[in-house]
Amino acid sequence: MEELKKLFREKTALDVVACDLIPGAGSNRQYYRLRGSDGSTLIGVVGTSRDENHAFCYLSQHFTECRLPVPAIVAQSSDGLRYLQTDLGDRSLFETLRAGREAGGRYNQHERMLLHRTIALLPDMQIKGARGLDFSNCYPQPALDETNVLFDLNYFKYCFLKATGIDFHELKLEATFQLMARDIVNIPGDAFMYRDFQARNVMLDKDDQPYFIDFQGGRRGPMQYDLASFLWQASARYSAQLRKELVATYIDSLKNYMEVNVKQFRQNLKLCVLFRLLQVLGAYGFRGYFERKKHFLESIPPAMDNLRHLLADGGCPYPYLHEVLSALVALPQFAPPAEEPMKRADGYKVAPSNPYQTHPQDGPATFSKYDGTGPLVVKVYSFSYRKGIPQDDSGNGGGYVFDCRSTHNPGRYEPYKKLTGLDEPVIRFLEDDGEILTFLESVYRLADIHVQRYIQRGFTNLMFCFGCTGGQHRSVYSAQHLGEYLHHKYGVEVHIIHREQNISQTLLAVPPRRAMIFAAGMGTRLKPLTDTMPKALVPVAGKPLLQHLLEKLNAAGIQEVVINVHHFADMIEDWCSTHSGQTRIWFSDERQELLETGGGIKHAMPLLRDVQRGFLIHNVDILSNVRIDEILQAGEEHDATLLVSNRQTSRYLLFDEDMRLVGWTNIDTGEVRSPYPQLDPSRYRRLAFAGIHVMNPTLFSYFDEFPERFSIIDFYLKVCDRASIYGYEQADLRLLDVGKQDALEEAESFVKSLSEGEGA
Secondary structure: OHHHHHHHHHHHOOOEEEEEEEOOOOOOEEEEEEEEOOOOEEEEEEEOOHHHHHHHHHHHHHHHHOOOOOOOEEEEOOOOOEEEEEOOOOOEHHHHOHHHHHOOOOOOHHHHHHHHHHHHHHHHHHHHOOOOOOHHHOOOOOEOOHHHHHHHHHHHHHHHHHHHOOOOOHHHHHHHHHHHHHHHHOOOOOEEEOOOOOHHHEEEOOOOOEEEOOOOOOEEEOOHHHHHHHHOOHHHOOOHHHHHHHHHHHHHHHOOOOOOOHHHHHHHHHHHHHHHHHHHHHHHHHHHHHOOOHHHHHHHHHHHHHHHHHHHOOOOOOHHHHHHHHHHHOOHHHOOOOOOOEEOOOOOEEOOOOOOOOOHHHOOOOOOOOOOOOOOEEEEEEEEHHHOOOOOOOOOOOOEEEEOOOOOOHHHOHHHOOOOOOOHHHHHHHHHHOHHHHHHHHHHHHHHHHHHHHHHHOOOEEEEEEEEOOOOOHHHHHHHHHHHHHHHHHOOEEEEEEHHHOEEEEEOOOOOOOEEEEOOOOOHHHOOHHHOOOHHHOEEOOEEHHHHHHHHHHHOOOOEEEEEEOOOHHHHHHHHHHHOOOOEEEEEEOOOOOOHHHHHHHHOHHHOOOOOOOEEEEEOOEEEOOOHHHHHHHHOOOOEEEEEEOOOOOEEEEEOOOOEEEEEEEOOOOOEEOOOOOOOHHHOEEEEEEEEEEEOHHHHHHHHHOOOOOOHHHHHHHHOOOOOEEEEOOOOOOEEEOOOHHHHHHHHHHHHHHHOOOOO
């Protein structure tokens, strides 16, 4: 203590009036706040390791010269055991995030801003900080090597894995660890690896600017390790979405220094996450199971959750290690609480239908007297503001009121003064001008969210009102179009009332749409990914294929879905139990035997018999810009409607000039199949099937002619002379079959182009 005071006086020429121990320092390093007679403060550090102190002081001086946000070294003692550094205050990022952490990872906007700001600075430390750095000054060694990695992996094996009592093959696991160690050390990038990058080691100034401390254990190593260390810290409980956003922020910042192969970066990040999770579980096992420290025991469940999600996301590329870790997360003591899928009387499972994904801290929601009371009825009014907003006669107090008066008014022009928004000249005026279309785009987005939730909860009344000056042109046009839009998309009963025109119209409810997703396949073309997960959960652009499809169906107003399952069926059911969102899901179980596409539909008939309109059938591994509402509308007229395209293949469906299916041909072998004798393929259009079709339940009566296991194309070819099976072309169709490895490589850019509207 006296030596620190002496060092302070020598450096500042001030007396020390206070010297307070700062709690929470490491066991071999003590930190003190020294206050001078003028009120200024410095942090004094006393360590037991000269080498460790030297590493910190060298790194701090180097980083300061690089203008990085770190404490500056003010003075060092001659014995190397003490030094003074600038005082960054008492406000750490860890403490600032406490509320969000204690809320189970529910971080508010300010807390998220701090996280993004911190992550954005990390590449500066790693890349800029590595320039000109003499890594020989690092403690205890200059670079991460295989010995370091193996030490931590074996720490996990002996202090955690063995403590759980799980059975494993020692030599197989050791061989995997050797391979994993080589892979980690060989991750490219000449970067400074902070090694202990966590919220505790980030200080915040009065302007919320982050400063980094405790980097004395840093060395050369993969930059992804620090990102994994920070974002997969068990107690932080960052959501998958927040992690995704923070990784994107990091990559954007990293691009200031280098070209980034995002796909390769993310693969290496998963490897570092796997390593970090095993590393911390080893520490939790020793401190928790052996030293019986409560904090570390409490950290095990969230760490196991992280591991479970990583495995589901394909984060372990080593088959035997994946097998061991899958058995580990399946142990009863680590099982997460989950809402069990409900079972119907006929044995089919149904995914939980609660529309709200609530946080456990909130407890169960109370039941509303308005929940589940009946089908939704929507009322859409047009009105004049001069005569007041329409009254709601349902007793619910009304709903949306939209003001159309900001848009161009046809009523200002003589030709339109005696017309309304239902008349063609006014419609042409408004649509040519375009303002009303932009206005309605935002209205549709709001209405979609509201209608979907009201349908889910079984609410019976929803009201939309559009007002303009006279209630004649703009409001009438808007009300009419919203009413027709909601009726077409959701099939709900809609009452359109143009109050000032004394015009009303009722669009009666139509049965809800339903879809069937083929997700039972083995996914053999996607091996080795599908050795550890079903094809439906293979990630593309940050989401499983199944999620991409469910979101597309939701956008088309389809919220009832049947999914057939076989390969890793439990994983699909578990995923749907927490990710079904606004979709009600039934599972058609094919665990006993894969039934092919036709047999799959036949097996799922009990879940589809009550469908009164054509239902969509979609392969889970197809990404496309198909407009689902349009193919469903086309499917109203036929027993089945098949999406087809003029693409290169060897096998084609054959259609007549009216697009009715008449047969099939293989142009390589000359084989022809058709119920029509002596069919000449050259006389018909050759088009390729796209794996998306609409079937009417009227076809179910033909299924008795077929065995339990058969192809749906075989079925269509056999009955096309008796049933109306038609092809459907979309002129701008863009489609990608993601059922094979080479397609996965282009899938991310394909999805991005679809989201940007290219060709859509």
